[in-house]
Amino acid sequence: MRTMNDWNRLLLDTEASARAEGLRDDERQDLVQEALLRLLPDLDARPAAGLIRIVLRRLAIDGWRRRRETVLEDDVAGQDFDPHHELERAELRKQIRRCVDRLPEAQRQVVLWRLEEGVSFKEIARRQGVTLNTALGRMHLACKKLRYDLETWRG
Secondary structure, three states: OOOHHHHHHHHHHHHHHHHHHHHHHHHHHHHHHHHHHHHHHHHOOOOOHHHHHHHHHHHHHHHHHHHHHHHHHHHHOOOOOOOHHHHHHHHHHHHHHHHOOOOOHHHHHHHEEEEEEEEOOOHHHHHOOHHHHHHHHHHHHHHHHHHHHHHHHHH
């Protein structure tokens, strides 16, 4: 059974984990509360710190995805047709394709399967005959290289 001291420490550790995830103040409190509420029934039975960090990270990722989708929808809905803007976007798409084409084959395949076909990382790992962590690592390296190449291209 946890004491009040244990619960206070757990709350402080959870808030510290949320700060480490880079969450904004306004969303950090909500996610900390949601993570603790989801895990409350199991906290006496399991080691709490690692489990809370996992749940907190997943909640943060879900929030980032929702925000990104909302921003993309707002961006598309609020735009009037601008030929100059469309030309810039077309050029950016061409440059992204060039950068993707320059990636090593294994990384390029991960990017294309994931972004164009929506294939899960588990399935990508199976298709490539590698571990899940290797597939995730390839995506990470590809994104890092793409980010660098695009920043260099933009100047």
